[in-house]
Amino acid sequence: MRIDVLSIFPSYFDGLTLSLLGKARSAGILDLTVRDLRDWTSDRHRTVDDTPYGGGAGMVMKPEPWALALDELAARPDDAAHAGDAEQNRPTIIFPSPAGEVFTQATARDLSSREHLIFGCGRYEGIDERVFEYAAALGEVRLISLGDYVLNGGEVATMAMIEAIGRLIPGVVGNPESLVEESHEDGLLEYPSYTKPSTWRERPVPEVLLSGNHAAIAAWRRDQQIERTRTRRPDLLPGDDS
Ligand code: 6GU
Secondary structure (H helix, E strand, O other): OEEEEEEOOHHHHHHHHOHHHHHHHHOOOOEEEEEEHHHHOOOOOOOOEEOOOOOOOOOEEOHHHHHHHHHHHHOOOOOHHHHHHHHHHOOEEEEEEEEEEEOOHHHHHHHHOOOEEEEEOOOOOOEOOHHHHHHOOOOEEEEEEOOOOOOOOHHHHHHHHHHHHHOOOOOOOOOOHHHHOOOOOOOOOOOOOOOOOOEEOOEEOOHHHHOOOHHHHHHHHHHHHHHHHHHHOHHHOOOOOO
16 A cells, blocks of 8 residues: 655654554555655745635645645556556545544545555645645545544644554554454454453452353453443444434
């Protein structure tokens, strides 16, 4: 998978050289490039923002640098060679935004099967609305929010999304079985885990886990998943209208 990130703070993404995603990049499974949006400005101050039409607080990101950057990143290397599958080669262009659809595990799954993702990280009060219309001519545009709270810009949201998407790409997580027994994969929160010692500071591990009875262990874990979900996240259970 190819992922391009556009940001005025590229060093936010230095952490993506670490751990599993860092390995996936070295192994060539994930082709991730972070680009400075200011590289597509041409004035001496490398300006990316301006005052809002209609007035109001803060600044708005100018459309020109975004258009030039998206043109370059969405361009296909050899259009003639891909004449038959033009649609398939169009990137998915994601703008992190608290005004977007909410990101879930299902969104991560969907996006993990795409060939090319472009993340456009906005700052200030947002990006000139015409950029989204322009981008729609280059690929599928998605405005995506992490949840109902406000961050200072799209960078941290993009990192969270890249981690959630990246770990679903085949070969990124060494043991694929570790992907299935996790919170949100089966619609329930995950069961509690324990390791040695069997008693620690007067606290014993639940006895069933030491029993060797695999059916009993599986049933106990399922019960724990349901009980935890009922108390912590009732909204995930069927019949909850909240
Ligand atoms: Cl994707 N961006 C910003 N700026 N704030 C957010 C968000 C995204 N998701 C939740 N809050």
